[in-house]
Amino acid sequence: MSFDSEEDYKWHISEFPHSHFSCISCAPSGAFLTHDQLQAHLEQNHATCSLCHLGFINREDLEKHEVYVHNKCLECGELFDCNLDMLNHQVIHVEPSCNCVLCDREFITNSAWVLHLERRQCPSGINRGNVNGWAKDCDQSEAYIGKQFSYKCPTCD
Incomplete structure (x- = not known):
């Protein structure tokens, strides 16, 4: 039409x-x-x-x-x-935002880097015990760690 x-x-x-x-x-x-x-x-x-x-x-x-x-x-x-x-x-x-200070491997989150250490994937030999020790030595550790070194949520107490 x-x-x-x-x-x-x-x-x-x-x-x-x-x-x-x-x-x-x-x-x-x-x-x-x-x-x-x-x-x-x-x-x-x-x-x-x-x-x-x-x-x-x-x-x-x-x-x-x-x-x-x-x-x-x-x-x-x-x-x-x-x-x-x-x-x-x-x-x-996603571009990596942090590096492992022990082996220079790159990670996109800090938690991925910590898992790398805890699971003994770092050639340096660092393990979960080392990571727990570092966490305990941090200034803020009292907010997250109880007397028996068991992790707790500071907002749920």
């Missing part, structure tokens, strides 16, 4: 809005008679999901879709079966 003027076309769309599929970023000229036509327009002119071929107005909306629907890591593009697997994977993209 064609119209003599843009004004006539706009009137037509306003009078029969439910019989058209519209691209909100291309309005008023972005009205289509079928969902397939709208989808083809979105794929050609806007961001499109390569996994399910849905079209999006912009790249940001596409990326949200890929993360929340397809569990896609935006950093490397890897896909995961569930969101938790993706979140666990994303740790590999």
Whole structure:
């Protein structure tokens, strides 16, 4: 269907809005008679999901879709079966924030470094006993360690 003027076309769309599929970023000229036509327009002119071929107005909306629907890591593009697997994977993209002072291995958290020591993974031979001794020697240790050297939560007493 064609119209003599843009004004006539706009009137037509306003009078029969439910019989058209519209691209909100291309309005008023972005009205289509079928969902397939709208989808083809979105794929050609806007961001499109390569996994399910849905079209999006912009790249940001596409990326949200890929993360929340397809569990896609935006950093490397890897896909995961569930969101938790993706979140666990994303740790590999975090820059290390601390080094082991004994072997120079890098860790993304202090707790990962302490586990490295406690599990005897450090070539220096440090173990859990050494780590416990260091913890006891810290100024704040009284808040976390009881008389029998058993750890306690200072907020739950």
